Amino acid sequence: MQIKPILSALRKHRLSTVLIALEIALACAVLCNACFMIFQRVSATHIDSGVDETSLATVQLTGYDSTQAADVDARALAALRSVPGVESVSLLNSVPFGSRRGTAGITTDAAGEHFGGVIEFYVGGPGSLQTLGAKLVAGRAPQVDDFHAFTGFMPDEGSVQITQALADHLWPGADPLGKELWVLKSHYRVVGVLKKLVRPDPTGWPEQQREWSVFLPAQPGPYLTGSYLLRASPGDLPRVLRDALAAVAKAVPEVVIDRENSHAVAELRHDVFKNDRAMAGMLVGVIAALLLVTALGIVGLASFWVQQRRRQIGIRRAIGATRGDILRYFQTENFLIVTIGIVLGMLLAYVLNLLLMTHYELPRLPLFYLPIGALVLWGLGQLAVLGPALRAAAVPPVVATRSV
Amino acid sequence: MFAYYLDLALRSLKRNRMLTALMVLAIAVGIGASMTTLTVMHLLSGDPLPGRSQHIFYPQVDASPAGYAKGGPLDMLDYRSAVDLWSAHRADRQALIAGSDVKVRAPDAAVPPLMVPMLATTSDFFAMFKVPFRYGSAWTAADAASRARVAVISSDLNDRLFGGADSVGKTLRLKDSDVRIVGVMDAWRPSPLFYDVRAGRFAEGQTSSFYDKPEDVFMPFFSGLEANDGNFWQFTCWGKVATPGHLQDAPCAWVGLWVQLDSAAKVTDYRAFIANYAQQQKLLGRFSSTQTRMSSLIEWLVFNHVVPSDVKLQTWLAFAFLAICLFNMIGLLLAKFLRRSSEIGVRRALGASRGAIFAQCLVEAGMVGLVGGIGGWLLTLLGLWLVRRQPVEYADLAHLDIGMLGLTFALAVAASLIAGFLPALRASRVAPALQLKTL
Numbered sequence: 001m002q003i004k005p006i007l008s009a010l011r012k013h014r015l016s017t018v019l020i021a022l023e024i025a026l027a028c029a030v031l032c033n034a035c036f037m038i039f040q041r042v043s044a045t046h047i048d049s050g051v052d053e054t055s056l057a058t059v060q061l062t063g064y065d066s067t068q069a070a071d072v073d074a075r076a077l078a079a080l081r082s083v084p085g086v087e088s089v090s091l092l093n094s095v096p097f098g099s100r101r102g103t104a105g106i107t108t109d110a111a112g113e114h115f116g117g118v119i120e121f122y123v124g125g126p127g128s129l130q131t132l133g134a135k136l137v138a139g140r141a142p143q144v145d146d147f148h149a150f151t152g153f154m155p156d157e158g159s160v161q162i163t164q165a166l167a168d169h170l171w172p173g174a175d176p177l178g179k180e181l182w183v184l185k186s187h188y189r190v191v192g193v194l195k196k197l198v199r200p201d202p203t204g205w206p207e208q209q210r211e212w213s214v215f216l217p218a219q220p221g222p223y224l225t226g227s228y229l230l231r232a233s234p235g236d237l238p239r240v241l242r243d244a245l246a247a248v249a250k251a252v253p254e255v256v257i258d259r260e261n262s263h264a265v266a267e268l269r270h271d272v273f274k275n276d277r278a279m280a281g282m283l284v285g286v287i288a289a290l291l292l293v294t295a296l297g298i299v300g301l302a303s304f305w306v307q308q309r310r311r312q313i314g315i316r317r318a319i320g321a322t323r324g325d326i327l328r329y330f331q332t333e334n335f336l337i338v339t340i341g342i343v344l345g346m347l348l349a350y351v352l353n354l355l356l357m358t359h360y361e362l363p364r365l366p367l368f369y370l371p372i373g374a375l376v377l378w379g380l381g382q383l384a385v386l387g388p389a390l391r392a393a394a395v396p397p398v399v400a401t402r403s404v
Numbered sequence: 405m406f407a408y409y410l411d412l413a414l415r416s417l418k419r420n421r422m423l424t425a426l427m428v429l430a431i432a433v434g435i436g437a438s439m440t441t442l443t444v445m446h447l448l449s450g451d452p453l454p455g456r457s458q459h460i461f462y463p464q465v466d467a468s469p470a471g472y473a474k475g476g477p478l479d480m481l482d483y484r485s486a487v488d489l490w491s492a493h494r495a496d497r498q499a500l501i502a503g504s505d506v507k508v509r510a511p512d513a514a515v516p517p518l519m520v521p522m523l524a525t526t527s528d529f530f531a532m533f534k535v536p537f538r539y540g541s542a543w544t545a546a547d548a549a550s551r552a553r554v555a556v557i558s559s560d561l562n563d564r565l566f567g568g569a570d571s572v573g574k575t576l577r578l579k580d581s582d583v584r585i586v587g588v589m590d591a592w593r594p595s596p597l598f599y600d601v602r603a604g605r606f607a608e609g610q611t612s613s614f615y616d617k618p619e620d621v622f623m624p625f626f627s628g629l630e631a632n633d634g635n636f637w638q639f640t641c642w643g644k645v646a647t648p649g650h651l652q653d654a655p656c657a658w659v660g661l662w663v664q665l666d667s668a669a670k671v672t673d674y675r676a677f678i679a680n681y682a683q684q685q686k687l688l689g690r691f692s693s694t695q696t697r698m699s700s701l702i703e704w705l706v707f708n709h710v711v712p713s714d715v716k717l718q719t720w721l722a723f724a725f726l727a728i729c730l731f732n733m734i735g736l737l738l739a740k741f742l743r744r745s746s747e748i749g750v751r752r753a754l755g756a757s758r759g760a761i762f763a764q765c766l767v768e769a770g771m772v773g774l775v776g777g778i779g780g781w782l783l784t785l786l787g788l789w790l791v792r793r794q795p796v797e798y799a800d801l802a803h804l805d806i807g808m809l810g811l812t813f814a815l816a817v818a819a820s821l822i823a824g825f826l827p828a829l830r831a832s833r834v835a836p837a838l839q840l841k842t843l
Contacts, residue, residue, distance in 0.1 A: 278795060
């Protein structure tokens, strides 16, 4: 296949060639970045919470005073424990993908000078860490005398389990066990390291901060109340939760069951990422429309060129070119134009990514998106030009002898 | 002449239906996408109090210890500063606000108790923000002074508890006290819910919650604090809170103050007033810094980046998409016009000027734009329908208003004229002699 005649033909249609190449360049830039954003969104929804999501559910009660807490908890717990299929019930201030209740800024010194970041305190009663199923990778689990009674938002001191991610952030390279952290005057000592425990609201935080959580043991009391963590076998969980809600409604009719937040953890997770899924869906839609419009543009222009060159095609056929030659001519021509577009498009994709990085905190576009985008556009171009090229190949040689 | 060009354009468009359809489709899809996102942008970035927002201000002082508040004073006030500033009555109108969830039981309804958001605020709130009432009215200053247990409820709550009937004078059980309803608000949906906007700069662009509905229960500030004691939300605390939810004496920022200042002089005076207040409190040893800020309503919204970053991203994406559609259309128009080179040659030979050819081509492009605009309008309606099905707080706001409808067509025609410019120029440069020879 000779490229030179194609190039000289393109030079005659400089404007159209440039236009279609620019369109492909823009499409390439948007395509690469949109694909990357879809990947980002979808991978965000796959965040590992570090807990046994499929066997966990939560029941949330509100609408009573702290003075009534002991009574409400006693009745609610008795009701929850009596539901057949419930393996364990414990008190935990918040659950992964539920409402956050223990967000606080910490320091790694008593004077409060070394700010460690804003982290999440999971304040939980006896048994709650085991119920969650978060894996301990170093140190120890909470012991009976770690659970202190408290007033206010959370205990003033305690032995805590922190996540590996938080440990790496606060004391990179050092052994976190025995280290201390402070929230104003409240003081905590690290006795265990958890492999993973995601924040209740991971989507609201930068990626590297999503696992900055601490488990703080505490005795249930006026301010650790009404937020229950249930464990049941995964298959049985929907039924157990339904029965549990009914049992609580009967046992403590005077309180309000927060039905919006009383769900299986898997369901809460599903809700948390609704937005990301919607955005990913929209991006897929945009990509589809984008490819469609680009393909239509190529079809339109190629059809026009085929029609314009009918006579020349006839002449070529008459002096010995096969149908295959004509077909390949248009395919090669399209390949060349798309290639110009892709080269420009890769540069543009990079520029667009830089813009997105500064304005939307998107990470750098991994380079392998560029060849993928190129392949997609080459494929699209070939597909779009196939129809017009086949029509060109079908032009009979006799056209050469007629005027158009 | 214009009518003749319209006729010519129509004929030309009819002659090559496939190419025409491609162009109309391209412009319709591009306009549909960009108008959908632009409409959402327009709704989310609009002025929640048109005509009044320039008089509404959000003063801030900072009672937190040194180094606690980074980048300016905290987003809300501590109780004492808030009440001090409010009771000085230096502004034309002023409203304190504090948020909580309250347990509501309607005595005569068989509805189980429910938790609804409640705003404790002062009586100027309703006049300052022009809150519409369906039944009754706001409580009076006398009600507030006597700490009467009265409330204004939203039309939503009124529908839920009283089936939409006039409930003024009825009693509502809020937490443990009986509260008399004095007013039922009419549908009121400021976008964003500006008076509750705060901490936007820490939200990582996820600000769609700023577009939530107003609270369901409004109570006078001080009697509200009594009635729903123990349930109030803090913005942030810099010390131990003995009783969470009871924050009057806690080291917490949790009260907002909105003021109305009707003239520039009053704005200057008020700035001086809060600066003086901060100075004086620092001398007294209660403040560690004299930093203050007073943003106008719009400045405050901008400072809090109210428009969710996803929406902005979608808008950029849609416009990139429109650009691609335009390139596409330029290419197709070029093909279309140049295909008629011989026809143009004849017209030129018969005396048509370049300008006439140019105008004729642009009329044709504009017509494509107009038809594309109709398609774009339908696609925008479809797009907004999709937005309404999204799980975001502002979903119910997504409707096309008259202005945006007009813009849809204006944008479609403008885009197609821009797209038609280059091809029309090319067509008008066709050399008649060359074309006539090949006929």
